[in-house]
Amino acid sequence: MPSALTSRKAKYSQPIVGGNWKCNPASHSTLPTLVSNFEGVADYLSDCDVYVCPSNLHVSLVKDSFVPGISVAPQNCNFGGCGAYTGEMAVDQIKDLGLDTVLIGHSERRGEFGLPTPKESNELMATKLKYILDQGLKCVFCIGEPLPVREKGIEAVVEECTKQLEDIVPILKELEDKSRVVIAYEPVWAIGTGVTASPSQAQETHSALRSWIATAVDAKTAEGIRIQYGGSANAGNAKELSEMDDIDGFLVGGASLKPEIVDIVKALMEAKK
Numbered sequence: 001m002p003s004a005l006t007s008r009k010a011k012y013s014q015p016i017v018g019g020n021w022k023c024n025p026a027s028h029s030t031l032p033t034l035v036s037n038f039e040g041v042a043d044y045l046s047d048c049d050v051y052v053c054p055s056n057l058h059v060s061l062v063k064d065s066f067v068p069g070i071s072v073a074p075q076n077c078n079f080g081g082c083g084a085y086t087g088e089m090a091v092d093q094i095k096d097l098g099l100d101t102v103l104i105g106h107s108e109r110r111g112e113f114g115l116p117t118p119k120e121s122n123e124l125m126a127t128k129l130k131y132i133l134d135q136g137l138k139c140v141f142c143i144g145e146p147l148p149v150r151e152k153g154i155e156a157v158v159e160e161c162t163k164q165l166e167d168i169v170p171i172l173k174e175l176e177d178k179s180r181v182v183i184a185y186e187p188v189w190a191i192g193t194g195v196t197a198s199p200s201q202a203q204e205t206h207s208a209l210r211s212w213i214a215t216a217v218d219a220k221t222a223e224g225i226r227i228q229y230g231g232s233a234n235a236g237n238a239k240e241l242s243e244m245d246d247i248d249g250f251l252v253g254g255a256s257l258k259p260e261i262v263d264i265v266k267a268l269m270e271a272k273k
Contacts, residue, residue: 013226015272016049016182016249017041017265018140019256020075020103020230023055031058035065040262044269045069048249051140052256053103056089063097073101073140076109079124079131091135104128105142105164107188126167129181133171138180140251141168144231147189158208161185165213172217178224184251185209190231192253199240202229206246235263242271 025034041050051071054062063072078088094102104125111119125141132139143164145157165183175181185205190196197205206227214222229241230251241247249268255261 013179013224013248014047014049015268016051016226016228017261017268018050018073018103018182018184018228018249018251019052019261020106020251020253021052021054021058021257022075022108022253024257025058028058028061031062032065034257035062037257037259037261038070039067040259041070041265042067044265048265048269050265051101059099060097063099071101072099073103074099075103075106077102077104077128077132079128091132091137094137095135100136101138101140102132103140103142103184104132107142107144107186107191110142122164122167125164126171129168130171133175133180138182140182140184140228142184142186142230142251144186144188144191150187150189154204154208157187157205158212161205161209162212162216165209166216169216172213172221172225175221178221179226182226182228182248183209184228184230186230186251188231192232194232196232196234196237196241197229199237199244202241203244203246206244210246233264235260235267238264238267239271242268 051073052066053073053075056074059072059074074089074094076089077091077094078085082090082092109120129139129141143161145160149156149160187197209227210222213225226248227246228249228251229247233250233252234255238250250264252261252264255264
């Protein structure tokens, strides 16, 4: 399915790939190996944005270790700054480390796997996003649907995903630089399962989300905002997924812990030439 916005391809935004290490690795002694897996993306960094999300414990240990041009982004932050927020990370601390990006809203934070309790709500995600942007940082904003919703069809998927976006509509309307927010669409049923949305499924969803953004926000935002695909993205499926007009890149989980992350970036860049 082609993009719902026929003018978008001419105004195509820079592709973007993120690696989410989640709660890995178990030992800091393996960090140099994980970092070295990204060395091969150096040739693509002039035309592709690449970021890595280490565990919060490892952010400061690796932030200066990657080849220049790769961003390091924490996997979460609070919305109240420094203070009595046990177990949290503040934007002030992120900025102090020289970092400029943070990821929020991953399904494993929203409560899809039973933690945390209570779930991180859509309203909370919007509050965090505004705080992050007001403090001058960029944000990767994750959304996605569980399997029972996907089984109901594309209309149910779009309804579920746009519920997760509704509270950030006013924020996106006010945002001048649309590149500061990246939407990461990750079908929950595909995360860490080895099951991937087909290229046509992913394109259909991305296109529908972009059409919704055009109506709810404006056409400029829909054209300019980047939407990544996540959910068992790997070197084997990256080429076909990259050929879809509305897939601007990937948020990669397990494969970002392996050398194949370079093959994913390469496949994306070859498709987007």
